[in-house]
Amino acid sequence: MTVDSPAIRAINLSKIYGSGQAEVVAMKDVSFTMSNGEVVALLGPSGAGKSTLLTIVGLVNSPTSGKLIIGEDLITDGPIPKVNLRSYRRRFIGYVLQKANLIPFLNAVENVQLALEINDISGKGAKLRAMQLLESLDVGHRADNLPHMLSGGEQQRVAVARALANRPRLVLADEPTAALDSVRGRQVMQLFRDVAHKYGTTVLVTTHDHRSLDIFDRILEMEDGRLKDENSGNILKAV
Amino acid sequence: MNLALKDIRHNLSRFSLTALGIGMLLMVVMGMGGIYQGLIQEATLLVDNIGADLWIVQHGTRGPFAEISRIPRNIEDRLQALSGIAGARSFVTFAVQREYNNNPLRMQVQGLSWPEDKGQWLPVVAGRNLGAAHFEMIADQILGLQLGDEVPLGKNHYKVVGITKGMTSMSGDGLAFFSLLDALEIQYDYSGEAIRLERQARQSRLTRQDIGWTQPSLVERAGLPSSKLPALPNPYVSAVLVRLAPGASIESVVAKLSGWADVTAFTRREQDELLLRGVVDRARRQLGLFKALLIVISAIIMALILYTLTLEKIHDIAMLKLIGARNTVILALILEQALLLGFLGFVFAFYAGKWVFPMFPRKVVINNDDLLSLAAIVLLISVLSAGLGIWKAMKVEPNEVLS
Ligand SMILES: Nc1ncnc2c1ncn2[C@@H]1O[C@H](COP(=O)(O)OP(=O)(O)O)[C@@H](O)[C@H]1O
Ligand SMILES: [Mg+2]
Numbered sequence: 001m002t003v004d005s006p007a008i009r010a011i012n013l014s015k016i017y018g019s020g021q022a023e024v025v026a027m028k029d030v031s032f033t034m035s036n037g038e039v040v041a042l043l044g045p046s047g048a049g050k051s052t053l054l055t056i057v058g059l060v061n062s063p064t065s066g067k068l069i070i071g072e073d074l075i076t077d078g079p080i081p082k083v084n085l086r087s088y089r090r091r092f093i094g095y096v097l098q099k100a101n102l103i104p105f106l107n108a109v110e111n112v113q114l115a116l117e118i119n120d121i122s123g124k125g126a127k128l129r130a131m132q133l134l135e136s137l138d139v140g141h142r143a144d145n146l147p148h149m150l151s152g153g154e155q156q157r158v159a160v161a162r163a164l165a166n167r168p169r170l171v172l173a174d175e176p177t178a179a180l181d182s183v184r185g186r187q188v189m190q191l192f193r194d195v196a197h198k199y200g201t202t203v204l205v206t207t208h209d210h211r212s213l214d215i216f217d218r219i220l221e222m223e224d225g226r227l228k229d230e231n232s233g234n235i236l237k238a239v
Numbered sequence: 240m241n242l243a244l245k246d247i248r249h250n251l252s253r254f255s256l257t258a259l260g261i262g263m264l265l266m267v268v269m270g271m272g273g274i275y276q277g278l279i280q281e282a283t284l285l286v287d288n289i290g291a292d293l294w295i296v297q298h299g300t301r302g303p304f305a306e307i308s309r310i311p312r313n314i315e316d317r318l319q320a321l322s323g324i325a326g327a328r329s330f331v332t333f334a335v336q337r338e339y340n341n342n343p344l345r346m347q348v349q350g351l352s353w354p355e356d357k358g359q360w361l362p363v364v365a366g367r368n369l370g371a372a373h374f375e376m377i378a379d380q381i382l383g384l385q386l387g388d389e390v391p392l393g394k395n396h397y398k399v400v401g402i403t404k405g406m407t408s409m410s411g412d413g414l415a416f417f418s419l420l421d422a423l424e425i426q427y428d429y430s431g432e433a434i435r436l437e438r439q440a441r442q443s444r445l446t447r448q449d450i451g452w453t454q455p456s457l458v459e460r461a462g463l464p465s466s467k468l469p470a471l472p473n474p475y476v477s478a479v480l481v482r483l484a485p486g487a488s489i490e491s492v493v494a495k496l497s498g499w500a501d502v503t504a505f506t507r508r509e510q511d512e513l514l515l516r517g518v519v520d521r522a523r524r525q526l527g528l529f530k531a532l533l534i535v536i537s538a539i540i541m542a543l544i545l546y547t548l549t550l551e552k553i554h555d556i557a558m559l560k561l562i563g564a565r566n567t568v569i570l571a572l573i574l575e576q577a578l579l580l581g582f583l584g585f586v587f588a589f590y591a592g593k594w595v596f597p598m599f600p601r602k603v604v605i606n607n608d609d610l611l612s613l614a615a616i617v618l619l620i621s622v623l624s625a626g627l628g629i630w631k632a633m634k635v636e637p638n639e640v641l642s
Contacts (some may be wrong), residue, residue: 051641055638055641060561060636060638060641061636061638086560086563086564086565086637087563088563089561089562089565089637090562090563090565091562091563093563095562097640097641100559101554101640103242103247103555103558103559104249104555105242105245105246105249105250106240106242106245110240110245113240114240114242114562115562117240117562118559118562118563118564118565118568122240141568146249162562174641
């Protein structure tokens with residue numbers, strides 16, 4: 001993989017929720033590209049459409065119009081998917097959401113293992129890899145605990161481990177550091193960058209936390225469903 | 240990693256309680272089937288055990304279980320003379336309800352044709368068969384009598400010399416076996432006053448007819464006790480049982496008997512049919528319908544339970560879909576829990592039933608066929624009721640995690 005070839009290409013993506021009176025234009029004509037190994041922050045006020053963009057790129061939401069291309073594959077053209085989305089998510093995408101959303105009846109290491117098993121990686125190797133991930137996120141000592149015994153921050157770090165378990169091509173994180181203190185938050189962001197630069201993973205993170213913005217390769221900004229001119233983003237980064 | 244088991248372990252006590260509840264429900268289904276089988280067994284118990292090839296009853300009746308049948312005892316002798324018949328004995332049966340030791344004692348009196356029949360065919364678990372022509376009885380244990388008890392019936396006391404197990408009438412009462420003559424004595428026991436009145440009536444009937452005027456000695460005779468009267472009519476019995484000679488064809492004997500205008504003959508199979516299709520038919524159908532209803536109810540309850548279990552996990556299921564889990568993973572999670580619930584419920588029902596059913600007042604018979612068919616039904620219910628939950632789980636969109 002070369003860093004230059006685009007990993008993701010969004011072309012004129014729009015999303016309209018509801019219809020008639022209740023119509024909400026959440027996203028309008030959004031176009032951008034991201035390269036392999038690139039770590040991108042997505043900023044914007046609440047309601048700007050960040051989550052909408054993230055879920056469409058994450059293949060759990062369909063655009064009303066526009067195209068999405070991942071690697072060489074045309075994923076969707078308008079609302080009709082061109083590939084098996086679930087299989088695509090399984091193999092290529094890792095998610096970190098605002099809430100950890102761990103499976104409550106599996107302990108920390110099992111939650112990570114589950115992501116591997118879903119990809120047909122099981123047994124000792126899977127457990128070892130899950131443990132390593134947890135340790136690299138400072139929650140190795142909590143491996144045997146069920147989610148409800150973990151603090152919010154610990155849960156979120158387990159969720160990060162789960163997202164990275166299959167070495168996905170694309171990691172999407174929706175305000176992943178909201179539940180973390182600034183040190184831990186920064187740690188997670190740094191981990192994303194390390195993974196991205198090491199394995200060529202593309203990372204897209206929405207965040208409110210301006211203190212960690214120096215970690216990102218690039219910053220995108222959204223407002224009222226539109227992507228701002230990237231230059232204004234660069235100005236922000238300079239701040 | 241088995242998600243179904245991990246989830247159960249996480250909610251162990253609630254899952255066990257649910258399985259227990261389903262188990263109790265299945266126990267009731269099992270019990271209903273057992274009562275049904277018990278009814279059939281009780282109904283056909285005597286016919287199957289008494290060892291008769293043919294039942295000879297009053298002409299035109301379906302006796303002696305379905306309706307009253309009375310035939311003179313000497314039919315026995317006429318039958319003995321017929322070729323192809325090895326033995327004939329009288330059969331008397333009727334219910335009595337008395338008091339013994341201040342407890343109600345309800346039993347079905349069964350006459351044994353002493354001395355040929357001493358009750359050798361009875362499952363005697365304590366004591367012995369009849370050893371004398373009079374004043375002895377064999378009682379089923381359900382009657383609660385002890386060996387050596389002397390039960391007053393009519394003008395005599397009858398000593399319990401043997402105890403049987405599992406000999407009950409089709410209404411669930413215990414059977415008590417007496418010699419045929421004793422049984423008739425109990426059946427035709429009249430009080431002294433009734434006999435005195437009958438004697439008087441006999442005399443006055445005679446004096447109103449010319450036979451009384453012309454033969455005064457007859458009037459005098461009529462005042463004697465019944466036993467001193469010359470017996471004109473034969474004593475009546477309920478039926479006569481026929482045992483065929485070895486090698487004799489039942490059809491030819493039945494064909495010969497069809498020429499007799501005063502009796503009707505039934506084979507053992509026909510007698511069984513009469514009992515099941517006639518006497519206990521309504522009870523049987525009622526129980527059958529009730530069992531079917533209970534199965535439907537169990538299915539609905541199980542479906543609701545599994546649906547609730549799925550609803551509780553709907554967020555996790557959406558998350559599983561989000562990270563790309565295949566449908567089989569989700570399907571297995573629900574289906575395995577359904578099957579486990581059904582299996583545990585069935586096992587509980589089996590062992591609890593084994594312990595509880597023998598305490599029931601009437602026979603509850605759990606046979607292997609019933610167990611197998613119930614197991615198949617439980618399997619089917621489990622799969623079908625999981626369907627509702629699976630349907631719900633399949634409809635969940637992965638982005639529901641985000642809301
Ligand atoms: N499922 C939905 N149905 C209707 N409107 C929605 C839905 N999801 C988001 N919206 C609307 O779309 C707009 C963008 O929301 P969102 O993408 O969540 O923004 P952000 O993540 O930047 O806060 C908001 O006005 C929001 O109310
Ligand atoms: Mg959002």
